[in-house]
Amino acid sequence: MTHIASSSAAAPAAVAIAAPRFGARLSAHPLARPLGALIVLLLINLFAVPGFFHLEVKDGHLYGAIVDILNRSAPLMLAATGMTVVIAMRGIDISVGAVVALAAAVACTMAAAEQPLWMAFAAALGAALLCGVWNGLLVAGLGLQPIVATLVLMVAGRGLAQLVTDGQIITVYRDDFFVLGSGYLFGLPVALYAALAVVLAVALAMRKTALGLFTQAVGINPVAARLAGIRAGALVFASYAFCAVCAGLAGLIISSNIKSADANNAGLLLELDAILAVTLGGTSLAGGKFNLAGSVIGALIIQTLTYTVYSLGVPPEVNLVVKSLVVFAVCLSQRSKA
Amino acid sequence: MATAVAPVLELSGIHKEFPGVKALSEAGLRLYPGEVHTLMGQNGAGKSTLIKVLTGVHAPDRGRIVMEGREIRPGSTQEAQDLGISTVYQEVNLCPNLSVAENIFIGRYPRKWGLVDWAAMRTRAAALLRDLEIDIDVSAPLSRYPLAIQQMVAISRALNISARVLVLDEPTSSLDEAEVQLLFRVLRRLREQGMAILFVTHFLDQTYAISDRITVMRNGEREGEYAAADLSRLALVNKMIGKPAEESDDAAVEMRQEGRAAANDAAPPSPVVLATRGLGRKGVLQPVDMQVRAGEVLGLAGLLGAGRTELARLLFGADRADKGDIVIGEKASGAFANPRQAIAAGIGFCSEDRKLEGAVLSLSVRENLVLALQARQGMLRAIPMQRQRELAEEYVKALGIRTASIETPIGTLSGGNQQKVLLARWLATDPRLMILDEPTRGIDVRAKQEIMDYVTTLCKRGMSLLFISSELPEVLRCSDRMIVMRDRAACGEYRRGDLDETTVLHAIAGELA
Numbered sequence: 089m090t091h092i093a094s095s096s097a098a099a100p101a102a103v104a105i106a107a108p109r110f111g112a113r114l115s116a117h118p119l120a121r122p123l124g125a126l127i128v129l130l131l132i133n134l135f136a137v138p139g140f141f142h143l144e145v146k147d148g149h150l151y152g153a154i155v156d157i158l159n160r161s162a163p164l165m166l167a168a169t170g171m172t173v174v175i176a177m178r179g180i181d182i183s184v185g186a187v188v189a190l191a192a193a194v195a196c197t198m199a200a201a202e203q204p205l206w207m208a209f210a211a212a213l214g215a216a217l218l219c220g221v222w223n224g225l226l227v228a229g230l231g232l233q234p235i236v237a238t239l240v241l242m243v244a245g246r247g248l249a250q251l252v253t254d255g256q257i258i259t260v261y262r263d264d265f266f267v268l269g270s271g272y273l274f275g276l277p278v279a280l281y282a283a284l285a286v287v288l289a290v291a292l293a294m295r296k297t298a299l300g301l302f303t304q305a306v307g308i309n310p311v312a313a314r315l316a317g318i319r320a321g322a323l324v325f326a327s328y329a330f331c332a333v334c335a336g337l338a339g340l341i342i343s344s345n346i347k348s349a350d351a352n353n354a355g356l357l358l359e360l361d362a363i364l365a366v367t368l369g370g371t372s373l374a375g376g377k378f379n380l381a382g383s384v385i386g387a388l389i390i391q392t393l394t395y396t397v398y399s400l401g402v403p404p405e406v407n408l409v410v411k412s413l414v415v416f417a418v419c420l421s422q423r424s425k426a
Numbered sequence: 427m428a429t430a431v432a433p434v435l436e437l438s439g440i441h442k443e444f445p446g447v448k449a450l451s452e453a454g455l456r457l458y459p460g461e462v463h464t465l466m467g468q469n470g471a472g473k474s475t476l477i478k479v480l481t482g483v484h485a486p487d488r489g490r491i492v493m494e495g496r497e498i499r500p501g502s503t504q505e506a507q508d509l510g511i512s513t514v515y516q517e518v519n520l521c522p523n524l525s526v527a528e529n530i531f532i533g534r535y536p537r538k539w540g541l542v543d544w545a546a547m548r549t550r551a552a553a554l555l556r557d558l559e560i561d562i563d564v565s566a567p568l569s570r571y572p573l574a575i576q577q578m579v580a581i582s583r584a585l586n587i588s589a590r591v592l593v594l595d596e597p598t599s600s601l602d603e604a605e606v607q608l609l610f611r612v613l614r615r616l617r618e619q620g621m622a623i624l625f626v627t628h629f630l631d632q633t634y635a636i637s638d639r640i641t642v643m644r645n646g647e648r649e650g651e652y653a654a655a656d657l658s659r660l661a662l663v664n665k666m667i668g669k670p671a672e673e674s675d676d677a678a679v680e681m682r683q684e685g686r687a688a689a690n691d692a693a694p695p696s697p698v699v700l701a702t703r704g705l706g707r708k709g710v711l712q713p714v715d716m717q718v719r720a721g722e723v724l725g726l727a728g729l730l731g732a733g734r735t736e737l738a739r740l741l742f743g744a745d746r747a748d749k750g751d752i753v754i755g756e757k758a759s760g761a762f763a764n765p766r767q768a769i770a771a772g773i774g775f776c777s778e779d780r781k782l783e784g785a786v787l788s789l790s791v792r793e794n795l796v797l798a799l800q801a802r803q804g805m806l807r808a809i810p811m812q813r814q815r816e817l818a819e820e821y822v823k824a825l826g827i828r829t830a831s832i833e834t835p836i837g838t839l840s841g842g843n844q845q846k847v848l849l850a851r852w853l854a855t856d857p858r859l860m861i862l863d864e865p866t867r868g869i870d871v872r873a874k875q876e877i878m879d880y881v882t883t884l885c886k887r888g889m890s891l892l893f894i895s896s897e898l899p900e901v902l903r904c905s906d907r908m909i910v911m912r913d914r915a916a917c918g919e920y921r922r923g924d925l926d927e928t929t930v931l932h933a934i935a936g937e938l939a
C-alpha cells in the first residue's frame with residue numbers, strides 16, 4: 089500500500105490538490121494496487137531501458153518490448169486464471185508446471201509423429217484434463233489437503249512427461265505447430281488472443297451466471313454453501329479440472345513457442361509464478377473474494393519484472409532474488425491489510 | 427448483599443465511541459466480592475462493549491475502572507487476567523485441534539527442567555475438570571467434544587488463573603438444562619469462596635436462578651442496578667426495552683396462543699405435508715416416524731444431544747440417513763442424499779450454528795439472502811440483479827432487518843439481524859416446510875419475538891414449521907404439537923391440549939420423574 093501511495097503522491101502537485109477525494113476512492117479500488125505496481129514498473133523501464141515503448145511494424149506485425157512481454161506473459165496469464173478459480177475456493181494447485189510439461193510432451197510427440205495438429209492439441213488438453221480430474225478427485229472426493237493432493241501430481245507429472253517423450257527433448261519442425269506460440273493475428277501475438285479469450289470466458293461466466301456468487305460462497309464458508317444447496321464438492325472438483333486445462337493450454341503455447349518439449353524444464357515453477365500473480369492481483373490465499381483482472385495484471389507485472397531485470401543487465405540468476413523481494417513486499421502489504 | 431463491603435471492581439462514567447456509533451455513554455458497573463451479578467440488556471445495549479472495556483479489549487474514551495481501590499487500565503486481555511479478571515467469551519475461543527489439557531493451560535504450560543511437563547498438565551487439567559463434575563480424556567483434541575463440554579473447558583481455563591473477578595459472557599447459550607445446573611453449582615461454590623462473578627445472559631429464568639444483583643443496560647447507558655429479589659420479571663423486561671412490554675408478558679402471549687389453538691381445534695386436521703418412516707442413522711438417531719401437517723408448528727423438545735438436531739439434519743439431507751423413507755404428499759422416496767434434494771422438495775433449514783453453517787460472512791446481505799433461491803434455480807439461470815435487490819429490500823422491510831444497506835457484509839450485522847437474513851434466505855425459496863434449529867439462540871428479546879411472530883404468520887398461510895429450541899417454555903408456547911426426544915430417539919408425542927411443562931419435563935427426563 090505504502091509504496092503505491094507514495095508514488096502517487098509524487099505525481100504532479102496540481103492533480104493531488106484538485107482531487108484528494110477522488111484519489112482516496114481510486115486507491116480503495118481493488119485494482120489500484122496491482123495497477124499502481126505495474127505503472128511503477130513501466131515508468132522505471134521508461135527511464136532505464138531506452139526504446140522500451142518503441143513499437144514498429146515488422147513482417148506485417150507489431151514488434152517491440154511491449155509486444156514481447158504480452159506474448160511471453162500469455163502462459164502465465166492462463167495459469168493465473170486457473171489458479172484464481174482454485175484459490176477462490178480455498179484450494180491451491182502446485183501441479184501446474186508438471187501439467188504444462190505433460191501437455192507439451194503429448195503435443196510435441198504427436199506433432200512430431202505427423203499426426204494432425206488438432207489431434208495433437210486435443211490429446212494434450214485431454215491429458216491435462218485427466219490431471220485435473222485426478223487432482224479434483226483427491227481434494228473434493230477424498231478430502232485431501234489441496235497442497236498435499238496436488239503435490240502428488242507435481243512430482244509424478246514430470247515423470248509421466250518423461251515417459252511420453254522417452255526421456256528426450258522432442259523438437260518439432262512444422263510451421264502449423266508454431267502458430268499458437270509465435271504467430272500473429274491482426275498484428276498481435278496469437279497466444280495473447282488465446283489467453284485473453286479464456287480470461288474473458290471466465291469473467292463472463294462469473295458475471296452472467298451465478299458461478300461468481302457460488303465460488304465466493306464456497307470459498308468463504310463451504311459448509312454454509314452446501315447447506316444452502318450449492319454443489320460445493322462439484323464446484324471444487326471442477327475448479328481443479330479447469331485449472332489443469334488452463335495449464336495444458338499454457339503448455340501448448342510454451343511448446344509451440346520454443347518449438348520443442350522439454351519434460352524437465354517446460355513450465356518449471358510456473359505454479360509459483362501463478363500463485364504470485366494471483367496474490368499480486370489482490371486475491372487472498374484464504375479464498376472467497378477474488379479478482380480475476382488483478383491476476384492478469386499480476387501476470388503482466390511478473391513478466392515485465394523479468395524483462396526489466398534482463399534488460400538492465402542484471403545476471404539472470406539474480407532474477408529469482410528480485411522476484412523473492414517482490415513476494416516479500418506482497419506479504420508485507422497483505423499483512424498490513426489484515 | 428452486604429453493602430458495607432467495598433466493591434472489588436467499579437466502573438464509572440465509561441464512554442466509548444466507534445466510528446459512527448456511540449457504544450457506551452455514562453456506563454457503569456459495581457461488582458462486590460461473593461456475588462453473582464447479572465448484566466442484562468437487549469442486543470446493542472452495550473453489554474459486550476462494556477465487558478470488552480473491562481477485559482482490556484477496548485480502551486474507554488473516558489471513565490474510570492477501579493479495582494480494590496486502585497485505578498486500573500487493562501490494555502489487553504492478558505493484562506486484565508494478570509490483574510485478576512478472567513473472562514469466558516460467548517463464542518468459545520479455544521483451539522479445537524489442541525488437546526483439552528493444552529487448551530486449559532495454553533500460554534502457561536507447567537514446566538519441569540525448562541520443558542513442558544505433560545504429565546503434570548494432564549493430571550491438573552483432569553482435576554480441574556473434575557471440579558466441574560466432568561470426567562473426560564483430557565489428552566483428546568478439544569474438537570472431539572460437543573460445544574457444551576468445550577464451554578466447560580473454557581470456564582475451567584478461566585478458573586485456573588487465580589481470578590478474583592470472573593466474567594461469563596453468555597456461557598449458557600449452548601448448554602442444556604442439566605449442564606446449566608452444573609454450571610450454576612460451580613458458580614455458587616465460587617461465590618462462597620468470595621469471587622465476584624459477572625454473568626451476561628438473555629435467559630430470564632437463569633438470571634433469577636443465580637443472580638444476587640442485576641444491572642440493566644439500555645442504549646449504552648446504565649439504566650439501573652437492582653437487587654434481584656426486588657425486581658419482578660415484567661419490571662426487568664420493561665427496563666430493558668424501555669417501554670411497557672405487554673408483548674413479552676407471558677400471559678398476553680398465552681392468550682394469543684389460546685386463541686390460535688381454539689381456531690385450530692375448530693378446523694379439520696390439515697393434510698400431511700411430509701412424513702418420515704423409520705428415518706435414522708446408526709449411532710446417531712434411532713428410527714423416527716413422524717408427520718408434519720400443513721400450517722402446523724411441530725416442536726422438537728429434549729436435552730442437548732437427545733437427537734433433535736440430528737433428526738433435523740437427517741431430514742434435510744445435511745447428514746445422510748442410512749435407513750428409512752421420507753414421504754412427501756403421496757410420494758415415498760428414500761431419505762435425501764444431500765441438502766439440494768431437500769431444497770428441491772421444498773424444505774428450508776436454519777442451522778443452530780449461525781456462524782459456521784449459516785452466514786457467508788464477507789458476502790453482502792443481498793448475496794446471503796438470494797443464495798438458496800439461486801442454488802435451487804441452478805447456476806446458469808442467474809437471478810437478475812434488479813430482482814435480487816427487490817427481494818432483499820422486501821425482506822429487510824418485512825423482517826425489520828437493521829442494516830446500513832443491502833450491500834453491507836452480513837458479518838457486520840448483529841446476531842439477531844444475521845439470523846433474520848438467514849431466515850429470509852429460506853423464506854425466499856417459499857418452502858413448504860421450514861426447519862428452525864435454535865433460531866433464537868444468542869439474540870435479544872425483541873428480535874426473538876419478531877422472528878417467531880413472522881414465522882407463525884407464515885404458518886397461518888400454510889407453511890409448516892419444525893421448531894427446535896432448548897428453551898422449553900418457548901417450544902411450549904409456539905408449538906401445535908410436540909415430539910419429545912431422549913437418548914437419540916423420539917420418545918413421545920403431545921398435542922396442544924396435552925402440552926404442559928411438567929408432562930413434557932417428565933418425558934424429557936425419562937421414567938424417573
